[in-house]
Amino acid sequence: MAVQTVAGNATTAPVDLGPAAALSCRECGERFELGPLFACASCFGPLEVAYDLPTGSPEELRKRIEAGPDNIWRYAPLLPVPSDVVEKPNINPGFTKLVKADNLARELGVTGGLYVKDDSGNPTHSFKDRVVAIAVEAARAFGFTTLSCSSTGNLAGAVGAAAARAGLRSCVFIPHDLEQGKVVMAAVYGGELVGIEGNYDDVNRFCSELIGDPLGEGWGFVNVNLRPYYGEGSKTLAYEICEQLGWRLPDQIVIPIASGSQLTKIDKGLQELIKLGLVEDRPYKIFGAQAEGCSPVSAAFKAGHDVVRPQKPNTIAKSLAIGNPADGPYVLDIARRTGGAVEDVTDEQVVEAIKLLARTEGIFGETAGGVTLGVTKKLIEAGVIDPTLTTVVVNTGDGLKTLDAVSATSQATATIKPSLDAFRAAGLGTA
């Protein structure tokens, strides 16, 4: 198989992406100049951003971060973005709420502190705004004029919005049968939206072909040829969680898995905070969550395998429906290294968990949130997640985009004439 390592018509001048120093191969460690590369020219391993991280005292850096804006750019010294990033038009995601979920904790028997990191509060209502915001900076630096992606739904909307704001053209690709909310969110920002007759893995394969073709010249695919930069956006979830806990590592974090990028980069972010002395170095455990109908990583974890066997997805959690997850093997490493686990839940458990979070904390998560909380509940009941320790559950998206999951069981309690008699007859008043 031919692996495309260089794509598009990148500028060759050295680029300013702040503390980003180079790209390095996750497998063999070979380093490459910053550019729109995503696979190692020697071993085809995935590339990631290597940094010259800030030197100086942790106190100084902490102060500098705390004085920054209330969005991901407060962490600019740790991200591959130019130093004047805050002055550019972008959608400024991040610094979403970390909700102390005491009602949910009581219901689940958690005594050590349970938190929901609620990323539905981002500009396009999913965590994808974080990764796209970073990819936009890379696209600008490399001279791309069209922003693109293969998406399970949320990414398409995030790219559409970010491109609109940055004044770039966008053309995004999704499986043709996504939820209405995702389709509308992807189209409303005015870019081009293409439904592909196939599942996400087909969409992704199509995009890889497009990158190597003149039809895709000058296109920055945020999660393909800009993937090393894109991935770094997820580190900000780790930074925010720790800062919001008072510059402290949580003991346990539960994270949904689609391609596995988010989970691996949250781990990278936590490691950086330890290295920089911004948090005390203590053990933490990372847990991955999948839907049973698309559980290739969970299946590999349980079988004790190092490789992930692809599956054909069939689940209501469409935002997580990647049957051949690129970062699957790295997720397995991280779960095993930290003493965590990867688990899956059925679609019924996903729906139950969406309603549990809404009922206890007033947070309406999308199906991915249901997967994550459902897995959290399952692992607490199995004694795998320790209820006496601090636990953070990441809600990555907004339930308004996946209404179908709960609409059958979430309807009006009664429909009545506008009269007290009718209200009384419905048995709903106090008297």
Ligand SMILES: *Cc1c(COP(=O)(O)O)cnc(C)c1O
């Ligand atoms: C994309 C997505 C994820 C996970 O993405 P990764 O590919 O694993 O980084 C999780 N939740 C939602 C809502 C998403 O859209």
